[in-house]
């Protein structure tokens with residue numbers, strides 16, 4: 001099966017509504033000359049406060065960009081001060097939701113079980129969960145990378161596989177392999193090393209959820225991706241795209257990465 005390549009920007013806690021507007025104006029200007037390549041799906045995950053602005057612009061401009069969210073609570077509603085539910089995000093027009101980003105796991109104590117419940121809540125609202133997995137430096141040094149990412153992946157997918165549409169739902173999910181030591185550090189694994197881990201994740205999805213789901217699920221690489229190195233990762237056979245933090249904040253580098261993933265031809 002051919003999996004459409006996916007470029008996803010995670011803005012983390014950057015950009016006000018006014019700054020989001022500036023980004024879209026910049027991108028609008030740039031894409032008059034160089035359109036976003038049709039063969040790459042592009043998504044931006046802004047802070048919650050800018051989601052409405054981005055959705056309005058995408059709808060008004062017909063730019064081929066999806067809007068994602070960076071986090072969600074797994075409960076449908078309730079006394080959870082400060083939290084946002086999956087149906088609130090779906091109601092805004094969100095298509096993808098990151099779950100289990102390493103910053104959520106390490107800074108906010110999110111467990112594998114929470115990530116599982118979040119992924120299930122996202123899928124239940126018809127959105128696509130982007131399940132983030134990755135080893136930290138100590139785990140890498142102890143050669144535990146595959147154990148860690150396989151455990152994180154399987155725990156998260158269990159919640160999806162258990163739903164009534166099981167393998168179908170797994171196939172439409174996205175996994176983002178982000179070595180924690182590579183995030184924001186300027187360091188990356190060799191593309192072949194990222195390919196080996198992502199290939200192993202795909203095999204583990206095949207064992208747990210079947211070959212069709214493994215063939216369909218998109219698996220991204222993330223961690224210090226920029227226009228200069230993105231193609232070296234996305235040209236690998238099992239790497240279907242990239243989850244990008246810092247380099248997604250400027251319209252010119254976002255467009256350059258989409259172009260690089262498309263092989264330069266829009």
Ligand SMILES: O=C[C@H](O)COP(=O)(O)O
Nearest residue numbers: 010183184223224245246
């Ligand atoms: O979600 C994105 C990742 O944490 C990667 O961030 P980065 O591209 O700034 O290294």
